[in-house]
Amino acid sequence: xxxxxxxxxxxxxxxxxxxxxxxxxxxxxxxxxxxxxxxxxxxxxxxxxxxxxxxxxxxxxxxxxxxxxxxxxxxxxxxxxxxxxxxxxxxxxxxxxxxxxxxxxxxxxxxxxxxxxxxxxxxxxxxxxxxxxxxxxxxxxxxxxxxxxxxxxxxxxxxxxxxxxxxxxxxxxxxxxxxxxxxxxxxxxxxxxxxxxxxxxxxxxxxxxxxxxxxxxxxxxxxxxxxxxxxxxxxxxxxxxxxxxxxxxxxxxxxxxxxxxxxxxxxxxxxxxxxxxxxxxxxxxxxxxxxxxxxxxxxxxxxxxx
Amino acid sequence: xxxxxxxxxxxxxxxxxxxxxxxxxxxxxxxxxxxxxxxxxxxxxxxxxxxxxxxxxxxxxxxxxxxxxxxxxxxxxxxxxxxxxxxxxxxxxxxxxxxxxxxxxxxxxxxxxxxxxxxxxxxxxxxxxxxxxxxxxxxxxxxxxxxxxxxxxxxxxxxxxxxxxxxxxxxxxxxxxxxxxxxxxxxxxxxxxxxxxxxxxxxxxxxxxxxxxxxxxxxxxxxxxxxxxxxxxxxxxxxxxxxxxxxxxxxxxxxxxxxxxxxxxxxxxxxxxxxxxxxxxxxxxxxxxxxxxxxxxxxxxxxxxx
DNA sequence: TGTAATTACGGGATACGTAAAGATG
DNA sequence: CATCTTTACGTATCCCGTAATTACA
Numbered sequence: 001x002x003x004x005x006x007x008x009x010x011x012x013x014x015x016x017x018x019x020x021x022x023x024x025x026x027x028x029x030x031x032x033x034x035x036x037x038x039x040x041x042x043x044x045x046x047x048x049x050x051x052x053x054x055x056x057x058x059x060x061x062x063x064x065x066x067x068x069x070x071x072x073x074x075x076x077x078x079x080x081x082x083x084x085x086x087x088x089x090x091x092x093x094x095x096x097x098x099x100x101x102x103x104x105x106x107x108x109x110x111x112x113x114x115x116x117x118x119x120x121x122x123x124x125x126x127x128x129x130x131x132x133x134x135x136x137x138x139x140x141x142x143x144x145x146x147x148x149x150x151x152x153x154x155x156x157x158x159x160x161x162x163x164x165x166x167x168x169x170x171x172x173x174x175x176x177x178x179x180x181x182x183x184x185x186x187x188x189x190x191x192x193x194x195x196x197x198x199x200x201x202x203x204x205x206x207x208x209x210x211x212x213x214x215x216x217x218x219x220x221x222x223x224x225x226x227x228x229x230x231x232x233x234x235x236x237x238x239x240x241x242x243x244x245x246x247x248x249x250x251x252x253x254x255x256x257x258x259x260x261x262x263x264x265x266x267x268x269x270x271x272x273x274x275x276x277x278x279x280x281x282x283x284x285x286x287x288x289x290x291x292x293x294x295x296x297x298x299x300x301x302x303x304x305x306x
Numbered sequence: 307x308x309x310x311x312x313x314x315x316x317x318x319x320x321x322x323x324x325x326x327x328x329x330x331x332x333x334x335x336x337x338x339x340x341x342x343x344x345x346x347x348x349x350x351x352x353x354x355x356x357x358x359x360x361x362x363x364x365x366x367x368x369x370x371x372x373x374x375x376x377x378x379x380x381x382x383x384x385x386x387x388x389x390x391x392x393x394x395x396x397x398x399x400x401x402x403x404x405x406x407x408x409x410x411x412x413x414x415x416x417x418x419x420x421x422x423x424x425x426x427x428x429x430x431x432x433x434x435x436x437x438x439x440x441x442x443x444x445x446x447x448x449x450x451x452x453x454x455x456x457x458x459x460x461x462x463x464x465x466x467x468x469x470x471x472x473x474x475x476x477x478x479x480x481x482x483x484x485x486x487x488x489x490x491x492x493x494x495x496x497x498x499x500x501x502x503x504x505x506x507x508x509x510x511x512x513x514x515x516x517x518x519x520x521x522x523x524x525x526x527x528x529x530x531x532x533x534x535x536x537x538x539x540x541x542x543x544x545x546x547x548x549x550x551x552x553x554x555x556x557x558x559x560x561x562x563x564x565x566x567x568x569x570x571x572x573x574x575x576x577x578x579x580x581x582x583x584x585x586x587x588x589x590x591x592x593x594x595x596x597x598x599x600x601x602x603x604x605x606x607x608x609x610x611x612x
Numbered sequence: 613t614g615t616a617a618t619t620a621c622g623g624g625a626t627a628c629g630t631a632a633a634g635a636t637g
Numbered sequence: 638c639a640t641c642t643t644t645a646c647g648t649a650t651c652c653c654g655t656a657a658t659t660a661c662a
Contacts, residue, residue, distance in 0.1 A: 046390060
């Protein structure tokens, strides 16, 4: 028999003053209350209350045990509500990691509002491009862009992310605007270089087929931020994520080209160790990100494509 | 599902570091541990530990909840052991009531030893001849002599009690020793008088029949102690309980007569509100009384009859 | 590849509800 | 005599153990 139910019943019986009333309170048959009390007293080996049909009288043991029970029930309720996701208020400490570039631009700015909305919460934001072991390093949530998340972890799509070929209007005036990916061979393409040479190049969708453009120009770099800067200086075309260039497109500093051949969008994901039973703070945080990413259309409107 | 078992399991899993080890500890199948953890996490709506086949990692919620659980388990165990009859040491407060005369002579003297044997115990002894409502006045135990105890209460026989006709040797020398109850008509019988006149007289067993002698002499009183004193002064015969006159018989101050016609012994009882589930202190107290009443043969040896 | 967690499944203990009986003031 | 507790009894639940499966290092 459930020991907690037993002491709950005991406390309820004392509070209501009769088995019948306690039964009504707990929504069970009166007989059940009597049996629970029998079981509790039998287990303890001591009588807790003298029972007549008219009056229930606590024994000295019952008196002492009642006080303990009341305290324990209160502590149990407190412990569970502290931890339970049912609480409306998020508490504790949220640990988030994100890629450095994206995090600086699109995670860090969203944190002050979230912190203000949840005053019982503290946050650690880790910005790093290395792959983080969420579980072992104690992170609640990672933001990942583009590539497929780790196995055994769970990802939720926060927003679409599109890769675009961009350049300054000035560059396009000088070099011309390419109308087809094959024309890129005649342009200054600012390629991302990698020691691991895992970069597959710029992806395009041509007649239902995915093609990759790998032909670089006179400049390449292993750092996307640098490519971005070079592109802004009119040094050539770059293949960048919308989240990186949205502001520049909005301001007219950059223009996107070859939108008709853009590859299917990949995503921006929230990655967590578990799909279910997430702490409230994590669910609220992911909601926060999703809401703002959906609302801040500044990075989505890249020609109306998406 | 038993909430108490759930948190016990949770604590055990953390302590042993794996479900399998916790299962062995609790003597159940490993699958059971997993299901209990599932149920606990589902009920709380939050994950308490990240589980792989090799390592269990507490989540922040799990960490916090674990500490609460450990404290609650300790308090639960404490509360139950405090109250449970399983504890070897009697504690708390024992409330006893007894008839005034009997209590002064045969209850109060036994209390100092009992108190010394149970140092965690305190005792209240109420001596009164009125009938006490054990439950409502908060008594653990009453000692009753002779008559049948109240209904709905439970009595345990502590010792036999015999009523005897006694007198001083001097009186018998003067008035003669009666050989049959009918000869009492010629003696100075010190009768107990009562306003309620519920006294049935002196009971004798004659040829298998119970007879009552009601013929008084020149003296009667409503107080047994007074009759006793008069008897000791040689004023006549008295019909007294062995517990009252045992010391006098032992010392030769009184002699019993008509032992062959003595009525069947009635008893000395311990009366409690309940038969089962008695507090440890009550069981020990009753044992104490029974043991000493059986051992202190001074009041039993009243001619070898009993 | 071996160990541990999980899932599937069948059986059995047990707690429940209903209704009648007993107790109490 | 009304009300509350207790008992009797049939039923449904759910919890467990076994064994096969999956996941992880």
